[in-house]
Every structure is written in structure tokens, then in C-alpha cells.
Amino acid sequence: MIEIKGNAKLAKKLQKEECNQANLSKKECNKSLRLLLHQNDSKMCSKIDTKPYRKSPAESAKCYEVGQKKRGLDGNFYQVVLIKNGVKRWKKLK
Numbered sequence: 001m002i003e004i005k006g007n008a009k010l011a012k013k014l015q016k017e018e019c020n021q022a023n024l025s026k027k028e029c030n031k032s033l034r035l036l037l038h039q040n041d042s043k044m045c046s047k048i049d050t051k052p053y054r055k056s057p058a059e060s061a062k063c064y065e066v067g068q069k070k071r072g073l074d075g076n077f078y079q080v081v082l083i084k085n086g087v088k089r090w091k092k093l094k
Contacts, residue, residue, distance in 0.1 A: 056090035069093065 019029035055074040
């Protein structure tokens with residue numbers, strides 16, 4: 001896989017060339033591109049604008065590994081869990 005920095009259009013072009021060489025389907029190619037763009041976007045893992053009703057940690061769960069624990073804004077501990085559609089969420093620990 002390629003490392004993406006800077007220009008997203010250039011990254012897409014390079015990724016498509018790499019997918020063609022690896023004989024990946026269009027769906028698989030697009031999925032890998034989205035993951036690479038997401039992983040290298042530093043804004044995605046910065047603190048979220050904390051609203052008064054948010055109790056979980058200020059950072060997005062997708063920036064952490066499954067099983068990692070962190071203290072939430074309400075003082076309770078939360079753990080990153082993977083729900084059935086593949087999305088990471090904060091789950092309150094008892």
C-alpha cells in the first residue's frame with residue numbers, strides 16, 4: 001500500500017494504479033482508499049468539539065484500537081467496542 005500525504009486527488013490516482021496492478025475489484029479498491037485517507041487525516045483524530053451532552057471521551061473511538069479504555073467527560077471509564085457493522089463506539093464500563 002502507498003502512504004498518502006497532501007493531495008487527495010493524486011493519492012486516488014496512485015491508489016487506482018496500484019489496485020489495477022493487484023487486480024483488485026473496484027469495491028475493494030475504493031474501500032482501501034477510504035481507509036488510507038482516513039488513517040492519514042490528522043484532523044480525524046483530534047478532539048471533537050465537546051458539547052454539554054457528550055459523556056464519552058472527547059476523541060473519536062475510531063482513533064483507538066478495540067478494547068482500549070479511557071476516562072470520559074463525565075468521569076466514568078469507557079472502552080472502545082466494535083459493533084456489528086464494523087464501526088467503533090465508546091461503551092461505558094460498569
